[in-house]
Amino acid sequence: MRLIHLNWNISSWEAVEPLGGSGNSKELPDAPLLVLEALPAKDTYIANVPLNTWLERARAVLFVGSAACYGTLGESPTALHQLETRCHALQLPWIKLPGLPVPPHHLIGVIAQLEFYGMPALDAQQRPLDYYGQTVCAACERRGDLEIGRFAQTWGEAGCMLQLGCKGPWTYNSCPVARWNGGASWCVGAGGICTGCSEASYPDHAGMGLYGRAADDALAPRLGLWQALPRLGGWIFALAGMGVLLRVAAALWGRAASPDTRRENP
Amino acid sequence: MSLLRIAIPRVEGGLVLVQDAQGLIRLQTAAPRGLEALLSGRTILDVLQLVQLCGADTGVHHALAALRAWERAGEVELLPAGQVLRRVLEALAIVHAQLRHFYFSALPDYLPPQSLAGYRGGDPELRAAAKRSAQRSPSDRQAQNFPHAFSPAEVQRLWENQREALRALHALQGMLARLGGKYPVVMTFVPGGMATRLEPQLLLQLRHGLEATHYAVTQLLPADCELLLQRYGVLHALGPGPPALLSAGMDGVEDQAFFVAGIVRGERINGAERRERIDDAAGQPGLEAFSTAYSESIAQAFYRPAPAQATVRAIVDAQKAGAVSWIKAPRLRGTLESGPIARSVVAHFARQSGAWPERAGLLVERLKRPVHALNTAGGRLLAGAWEARDLLLRVASLLETLTPGMPTAPARASTPALTGESYGHAEAAAGTVAHRVHWKAGRVTSYDIIAPSAWNGSSRAEDGAAGPLEQALNAGSHSLASKAEARICARIVHSFRFSASDATH
Numbered sequence: 001m002r003l004i005h006l007n008w009n010i011s012s013w014e015a016v017e018p019l020g021g022s023g024n025s026k027e028l029p030d031a032p033l034l035v036l037e038a039l040p041a042k043d044t045y046i047a048n049v050p051l052n053t054w055l056e057r058a059r060a061v062l063f064v065g066s067a068a069c070y071g072t073l074g075e076s077p078t079a080l081h082q083l084e085t086r087c088h089a090l091q092l093p094w095i096k097l098p099g100l101p102v103p104p105h106h107l108i109g110v111i112a113q114l115e116f117y118g119m120p121a122l123d124a125q126q127r128p129l130d131y132y133g134q135t136v137c138a139a140c141e142r143r144g145d146l147e148i149g150r151f152a153q154t155w156g157e158a159g160c161m162l163q164l165g166c167k168g169p170w171t172y173n174s175c176p177v178a179r180w181n182g183g184a185s186w187c188v189g190a191g192g193i194c195t196g197c198s199e200a201s202y203p204d205h206a207g208m209g210l211y212g213r214a215a216d217d218a219l220a221p222r223l224g225l226w227q228a229l230p231r232l233g234g235w236i237f238a239l240a241g242m243g244v245l246l247r248v249a250a251a252l253w254g255r256a257a258s259p260d261t262r263r264e265n266p
Numbered sequence: 267m268s269l270l271r272i273a274i275p276r277v278e279g280g281l282v283l284v285q286d287a288q289g290l291i292r293l294q295t296a297a298p299r300g301l302e303a304l305l306s307g308r309t310i311l312d313v314l315q316l317v318q319l320c321g322a323d324t325g326v327h328h329a330l331a332a333l334r335a336w337e338r339a340g341e342v343e344l345l346p347a348g349q350v351l352r353r354v355l356e357a358l359a360i361v362h363a364q365l366r367h368f369y370f371s372a373l374p375d376y377l378p379p380q381s382l383a384g385y386r387g388g389d390p391e392l393r394a395a396a397k398r399s400a401q402r403s404p405s406d407r408q409a410q411n412f413p414h415a416f417s418p419a420e421v422q423r424l425w426e427n428q429r430e431a432l433r434a435l436h437a438l439q440g441m442l443a444r445l446g447g448k449y450p451v452v453m454t455f456v457p458g459g460m461a462t463r464l465e466p467q468l469l470l471q472l473r474h475g476l477e478a479t480h481y482a483v484t485q486l487l488p489a490d491c492e493l494l495l496q497r498y499g500v501l502h503a504l505g506p507g508p509p510a511l512l513s514a515g516m517d518g519v520e521d522q523a524f525f526v527a528g529i530v531r532g533e534r535i536n537g538a539e540r541r542e543r544i545d546d547a548a549g550q551p552g553l554e555a556f557s558t559a560y561s562e563s564i565a566q567a568f569y570r571p572a573p574a575q576a577t578v579r580a581i582v583d584a585q586k587a588g589a590v591s592w593i594k595a596p597r598l599r600g601t602l603e604s605g606p607i608a609r610s611v612v613a614h615f616a617r618q619s620g621a622w623p624e625r626a627g628l629l630v631e632r633l634k635r636p637v638h639a640l641n642t643a644g645g646r647l648l649a650g651a652w653e654a655r656d657l658l659l660r661v662a663s664l665l666e667t668l669t670p671g672m673p674t675a676p677a678r679a680s681t682p683a684l685t686g687e688s689y690g691h692a693e694a695a696a697g698t699v700a701h702r703v704h705w706k707a708g709r710v711t712s713y714d715i716i717a718p719s720a721w722n723g724s725s726r727a728e729d730g731a732a733g734p735l736e737q738a739l740n741a742g743s744h745s746l747a748s749k750a751e752a753r754i755c756a757r758i759v760h761s762f763r764f765s766a767s768d769a770t771h
Contacts, residue, residue: 073304073319100319100451155461155675165311181443182436190446191461192453195315203308203316211311 002032003111004054031059033114035107039071039079052086060114061087061094063126064107069098070200093119096126100197105178106131125200127172136194137168139176156191165211167196270746274759276371278321279767283739283755285746291739291755293723295592295766297568297582302771305713306577310336313710314455317701320717321768322450323363327694328715329455330356331701335690336457339683347672348459354472354664355445355452355460356516356692357524357657361483362438362449363695364606364654367763368487369431372647375757376494377424380411387422389429412753415497424493427486434482441475444468458676466670476662484655491651495632501644502633505738505758508601509638511608512721514556514691514698524657525693527556528612529602532638556598557689557702562716563595563727577712591725593769595733596700596716603734604697604721605763606649607641623656625649643738643761650695650763684708694718696763719769722762735762 034054055061063069071080087094097106110128113120120128137143145151145160152159162169171194175186187194195210196202203210270285271294282294301320305313313332318325330352337344385396402410416424439449445462446452454461462468495501515527562579564570568589569580580594596602607629614626614637629640629648640649687704697718704712724733732740738758744751 067299073299101448154677154679155456155459156463156673158463175448179443180448181439184440184443185447186443187447187453190444190454191463192447195453203304203312209309209312210315211309 003035004032004058005035005037006051006054031057033060033062033111034058035062035064036068036083037064038067039076055086055090055092058092060119061092062107062110063094063096063098065102066098066100066197066202069096070202072200072202072204094126095120095122095128097131098127098198098200099173100202103131103174103178103180106174123172127198131174131178132172132198134172134174135169136171136173136175136188137166139174140168140188140194141176142188161188161193163213164193165208165213166193167199167205167210168194170201170205171196171199173198272746272752272755274756274764276374277759278323278765279770281759281764281766283746283752283759289740289743289745291744291746292590292736293593293725295770297584297592298770300582302578302713302715305710307709307711309709310457310705313703313713315451315453317715318451320715320771321719321765323359323367323763323765324694324696324699324718324768325450326355326359326446326452327692327699328701328717329452330692331690331699332703333455333457333690334692335688335701335703338690339686339688340457342458343676343678345459345673345676347464347668348674350664350667351445351460351462351464351674352455353524354661355442357661357664358438358442358445359449360693360695361479361654361658361661362435362442363763364650365431365438365483365487366435367695367760368491368647368651369428371763372757372760373424373428373490373494375753375760376414376498377416377421378410378412378414380407381414381416381421382425383407384418385422385425387426389426392425392429412750416493420493420497424490427482427490430482430486434479437475437478441472444471456675457679459674461675464668464670464672464674469665469668469670472665473662476658476665479658483658488648488651488655491648492632495644495648498644501642501647501757502635503642503644504742504754505643505761506639506741507603507641507722507734507738510600510602511611511641512598512602512604512698513609513612514604514693514700515612516693524660525609526613526616527691528616529556529598530608530611530615530638531600532611532636557691557700560596560598560700560716562714563597563725565595565728566726567591567594569594577710579712579714593720593723593725593733595724595727596721597724597727601724601727601731601733601737602721603641604693604718605641605646606653606695607645608697609653609693610649611637611640623652625652625656628652641734643758646761646763696765696768697721715771717765717768717771718763719765723764723766723769735759735764738762 032054067073071077084094095110097110099106106128109130110120113128120130123129123132137146142160145158146162150159151163152161153163155164160166166188168188175194176188179186179189193211196205205212208214269287272283274281274283280296283291284294285291301316305316308316310332314329317328317332320328336342380399382392382396383399385392387393442449445460446454509532511530511532513525513528516523516525564580566589568582568584568586568591570583570586572578572581610625610629614624626637626640629645630637632648633640633642633645635642635645685706687702689700689702691701692699698721699718700716702714703710722733723735726732735758739755742754744755746752746755
C-alpha cells in the first residue's frame, strides 16, 4: 500500500511538490491511503490543488491528530466540514484518529487493518472502535477508587481524580490499556488527569476547560455500584417503609371494616 | 522575486529556503496556528497543557515557562521534592532532544543513507537494512548517496551508535512518561510542584533508566560529535551567528540550576572584550529587566499591530505589503542567538560562581576560535552534545536528594491576585523560551510567547537586521541551485535545531 502523508504546515507551501509530484497523473500511485495532519486556519483547504489530486485517487483518508479530526485548536471547523463533504461526494471512506498526540499504535494498527482486513468498525465520529470503543474511565487503574467513592482532593493524592476535573468518564480512548512511550505510563498513571484530548469538545469541554469539574448532576450517572449502594439502600428502605405503612393501613382498614361485616353476617 | 526554493527535511512544521535574485536567502514557513489567541480566557492549568502544542522538543519548556510565570505572581508554596522532579524532567527532556537531534536530524546531513549498504558489522537489523539498501534501483541509490568524509570503519561505528542512541531514546522516553504521562506532553505540572507521586518504584525506574542511557549520552554522543567536527573541519567556522548570545537561565537554588541567565555581547573594544550581563549570577533580579526590555518586531512579518483591547499584540495580515515571513522578530538591543552554545558562553562569563561546567573554554580549544565567536555550526552541535552529557550526570545527583514518600505538590491550591501580569522563562534544547501573561479574575486576558526558533529564525526588524539563522545562511554566499551547497544550508539550519512549528505557534 502506498501512503501519502500531507501535513498542512508543509503543504500550504510549495514544499508539497515532492509529495504531490508534478501534477502528471501518470506519476501518481493508484489508490493510496491519504494521511492528513493538521488543518489550515482559513477555509481554503478544499481549494488546495495537490490535496484534491490525491483525494480523487485515494482509497481512504486518515485524519491524524485532534487538529485534523476536529479543527478546534485554532484551525477552521468549516475547512474540515468542506473536506468531509468532499469525501462523501467521492464516496471515499474516512477514519479519524484523534488525540494530542495521536497514539502511534493507533496509526500503525489502522494501517495494518486496512491493508490486511479492510475497513475497521467505526463509531459515530468515524473513530475505530478497537481503539475508541470504551471510556478511559472504564479501564482506569483508579476505577476501584471511583467505585468505593475514594476521591483525590489534591494533586499527588491517592484516589479517583474525578473531582480534580478528570474527563475519563466522557473520553473514549485506549490510553489506560495501551499506555504511552512503549507502555511506560499514561496521564493518570503519572498522576495527572485525563483532559479528554481525543474528544471533539477538547479543549473547551462545554465551558469546563481541561481542569474544570463537572456538576454533581452530570457526575451521578458515572458513579459505580459502591457509590450507588447508599442510594439503592435508601430506595429499598423507602419502599420497605411504604410497604409497612400500607400493611398497617390495610390492617387498620380491615379492623375497622370487620364489625360491619359481623353485623351483616352474624 | 524569488529564484530558488528548497525544502529542508527533518524540521518540525516544514521549512522552505528561498533565494532571491540578489542571492539573499530567507526562511518561509506556514502560517501560525494562533495559539496565543487560543489561550485567552483560560485558566493557568489549561495554559500549562495548551502551550505544549508549540513543539515536540520544546513543549515541556513552554509549560515550565508558563508555570514559572504563575508561581512568580502568586503566593504559591513550592515543594522541594516537586521542584527537584521538575528539574529532572526538564533536564531529561533536553537530553532527549539533543540526542535525537544529533543522530536523527543533524547526522543524516553528513552520513548518506546509501552508506549503510556497505555495512558488514554484527548488528543483524543493520545487516538486513544494508541488504535492502544494496538492492535498491541505481536511480534510488544515486538519490540517496552523496560524498562523505568518514572511513568505512567510522561509517559502521556511526550506524551502530545510531542504533544505540535509539535504545537510549526509548529509555529516556520511558523515564519522561513516568514523570509526565505521555512524552512529549507532560500532564503532571501543577503550581508549586508536580502531581507525580514519589513512590519507591518511580525512583528505581528512573535510576534504571539513567543506567540504560548513560553510555549513549555520556560516551557515544560527545565522541561522535567530535568525530564529525574532525572530519568536517569547515564546521568550525560555518554559519556564524550574531555576536550577541542570550540565555534566560533557570530559576532556583544556584547549585540546582543547570543554566545561568545572561546576555553576552562579544564585541572587542580597545582590545578588551566588552560583555554585558543582564542579571546577577543567580539569575534572579535581572530577569525582570530582561522581561520588560525585549520587544517583538513585526516590520517584515505578516502581522499588524492589534487594537488596544485585543488578546494578542499582533494580528495576522497575510496581505501586508513588504512582509516576507510568518516569524516575528524578538529583539533586545539587537539580534540575539540562543541555544546550547549561548548557554555555554554565558556560563563561561559567570564562571566565578563555579556552579556551571566550563564548556566554552573547551570549545575555544576545539574550534580554535575566540569565545565570542563560538556560535558556528560546529560550536552549536558540540555544545549541545556536551550539555546533554553534563545534564545527565546532574540528574543522577539530583535523584540522590529524593526519598520515597516526600510530598511533591502543595496540599492547598494557590490563589494569585485576581488581576495581574507576570513573566516566565525556561531554556529548551534549541534555546530560550520567554512567556508574558496578563490575567483577570484568574483567567488569561493576553498571552505572549517567544519560542527558541523565534529568537533564532526571526525575520528582519525595523533596522533591517536579520535574525541569527538568516545571518548564518547568508554569511557564506551559498547558492541553492547547487545540491552540495543546498546541503550545506541544511546543515546550518539543523545546527540551530530549528522548528517552524515552534517559531510560528
